[in-house]
Amino acid sequence: MRPVISLKGLSHMTGSRYLLKDINWDINQGDHWVVFGMNGSGKTTLLTILAGFKPLTHGSLTVFGEPYTNDNVLEIRKRIGLVSASFFDQYYTRESALDIVLSGKFGTFGIRYDIQDEDIIKARKLLVELHLGDKIDQLFNMMSKGERQNVLIARALFSNPEILIMDEPCTGLDVYAREHLLNVVRDLAEKTDIAIIYVTHYTEEILSVFDQCLLLRNGYCYTMGKTKEIFNTKSLSDFLRFPVDVKIAEDEKIYIKMDIKSNVRDVIRGSDIWLQ
Incomplete structure (x- = not known):
């Protein structure tokens, strides 16, 4: 089966800086991927390139078997939903x-x-x-x-759309609208063959239908594979470079606990704190 999206060594530069470097990734019809990474990891840049709104600078990208050109970009975009x-x-x-x-x-x-x-x-x-x-x-x-x-x-x-690309779609939604949207996404994943790529900062948004995962760090693909194999305490601690505790709830939602200390209270009260 030919992938609906195929990336080979895809890179994007701004000036002398790589925002994305050497991404290799195949997405098939009906795949459900979650893309996870910190701010500045290149997630939005990657998605806008996939959707045909931003050019790559190195490597190759084919969507529905074709590279983007001036002649076909609008026709391909019609088949992709970007949020x-x-x-x-x-x-x-x-x-x-x-x-x-x-x-x-x-x-x-x-x-x-x-x-x-x-x-x-x-x-x-x-x-x-x-x-x-x-x-x-x-x-x-x-x-x-x-x-x-x-x-x-x-x-x-x-x-x-045949491909739905969602870049932090729950941002700004109230609790009702957020749950409504997640139910829409779950329904589309379970009852259609739309390929879905979902970016989030919040692990509790990673529905069980997102069985595949790509982790981005500083513009590089840190790893990709089965979500259940990647979202565990050891892997996420290594990826985030900080100790975390990953828990899977009964509803299969993923939660991360991080023990982060803060000196803000002491700072605003004028206590002496050595700058690290």
């Missing part, structure tokens, strides 16, 4: 929620002339389902962070 507030917040400001969702039809930032009535109906239904029924005509920059996140989720799902 990334850290990326789209750079481009969207005064667009309405409805127009942003409709742009998912074209793989662009804006909408084109061939919008049909059924497209508008579908976009409105998605926004209602994501609790934005009263925000359909609201401007993006007038929404809360959680509302903006839900708009991007609706945009990603609009074209019924």
Whole structure:
């Protein structure tokens, strides 16, 4: 079976600095991957390259068997749903929620002339389902962070994607919206053959459906493999370079406990503390 996404030695440089270096990774239709790493590890850069919004500088990338070109990039983007507030917040400001969702039809930032009535109906239904029924005509920059996140989720799902790429999708969501989204993701994973790539900082968001995992550190692939084999006390302690205790709850959610000391109280009270 040919992978829907294949990376060979993929790298991305800014100036003389590598944000990603020598990533080799194959993703098949129906795979469910979680990507985990600290801030600055290259996660968002990797996802935006996969979705065709940022170029690689070295190596190769094929999506649905083809490399991105000027001729095919929009057609491929239509088959991929990308949720990334850290990326789209750079481009969207005064667009309405409805127009942003409709742009998912074209793989662009804006909408084109061939919008049909059924497209508008579908976009409105998605926004209602994501609790934005009263925000359909609201401007993006007038929404809360959680509302903006839900708009991007609706945009990603609009074209019924074959690949769904989610960059910290629960960021800014309240507890109800977070659980609702996780249930949506679980349902898509269990009942469709969509390939899902899910980035998070929080291990309790790693659903049992995410049976494969890639750990990124400083732009390099630290390791990849079965999630159950990677998310254990020893492996995570080595990866994070700090002792952690990993626990798997009865609902199969993963929790990490870290014993981190703080001297903030002493600092604000004026106590003498030697700078390390």
